[in-house]
Amino acid sequence: MPKMKSHTGMGKRVKVTGKGKIVAEQAGKRHLLEKKSSTRTRRLTGTVELAKADTKRIKKLLGR
Template sequence: MPKMKSHTGMGKRVKVTGKGKLVTEQAGKRHLLEHKSSRVTRRMTGTVTVAKADTKRVNKLLGR
């Protein structure tokens, strides 16, 4: 049986914390920023934890 390969694209998008949480950048701050208020764009900075519904799928892609 061959080894499972981790998804390199997911590895670049998601970071695993010391306690095992999955952390990623906040979505929605790449483009179309002109019509978004500065309050919204400020709120989009930083990192957020991956949604609970997605953690199983992301962990599988990371090979965990």
């Protein structure tokens, strides 16, 4: 049986922490920034831990 390939696109978008949590950039800061308040755009910076519901699917894509 061939080796399992990891999803390279997902590997570029997320990071797995030492304890196995999935961390990614906060969504909503790519476009239409003019109408969003400065407070809101500042809050959207940085990384966040992804929802528990998504972790199983993402780990499967990463081959973990």
